[in-house]
Amino acid sequence: MSNKPASQPQGSFVMDVQKIREQARKHMSDGSVTQSYSADKETVLKLLNDALATEIVCTLRYKRHHFMAKGINSEAVATEFAEHAAEEQEHADRFAERIVQLGGAPDFAPDSLKTRSHSEYKEGGNLTDMIRENLIAERIAIDTYREIIRYLGDNDITTRRIFEDVLAVEEEHADDMADLLEGRE
Numbered sequence: 625m626s627n628k629p630a631s632q633p634q635g636s637f638v639m640d641v642q643k644i645r646e647q648a649r650k651h652m653s654d655g656s657v658t659q660s661y662s663a664d665k666e667t668v669l670k671l672l673n674d675a676l677a678t679e680i681v682c683t684l685r686y687k688r689h690h691f692m693a694k695g696i697n698s699e700a701v702a703t704e705f706a707e708h709a710a711e712e713q714e715h716a717d718r719f720a721e722r723i724v725q726l727g728g729a730p731d732f733a734p735d736s737l738k739t740r741s742h743s744e745y746k747e748g749g750n751l752t753d754m755i756r757e758n759l760i761a762e763r764i765a766i767d768t769y770r771e772i773i774r775y776l777g778d779n780d781i782t783t784r785r786i787f788e789d790v791l792a793v794e795e796e797h798a799d800d801m802a803d804l805l806e807g808r809e
């Protein structure tokens with residue numbers, strides 16, 4: 625149903641501001657989730673919580689690798705791991721914030737982190753192993769986030785944008801790990 629005038633040229637932008645104003649007054653307890661939110665909110669919350677678990681596991685893995693690399697005097701690699709850990713933590717925060725915005729609750733329960741996370745917590749026996757495990761984890765995150773972005777489409781643009789921002793950083797991370805790995809194998 626469209627109430628745009630017949631003379632309206634196709635493709636032009638018409639917005640019923642009055643209707644939007646009325647809708648905005650209804651269901652105010654839903655906060656930022658308005659009538660035009662067309663995604664399946666429960667599914668989006670699940671995807672966000674799984675991504676949150678992934679980011680927490682990635683933070684923990686990079687933290688472990690940072691301290692282990694430092695212990696074997698690999699300062700440059702240790703610094704890189706620490707930077708990544710901090711960025712994974714930022715990603716976790718962004719996902720948690722979005723979950724709350726959508727009326728959900730971020731799941732920080734440690735016992736189920738492993739099963740909910742897309743990527744794994746692999747300790748790695750030496751520096752090369754650590755770098756390789758991180759590269760694998762980044763590649764998993766990249767593929768799952770790309771899928772999620774495709775799924776979200778235009779139904780939840782804000783969540784999609786968060787995933788897009790995070791994806792871009794994961795691609796940088798994978799690139800960093802690939803560079804470190806080069807010449808080691």
Ligand SMILES: [Fe+2]
Pocket residue numbers: 679682711712715790794
């Ligand atoms: Fe991340």
Ligand SMILES: [Fe+2]
Pocket residue numbers: 682708712762765793794797798
């Ligand atoms: Fe990453």
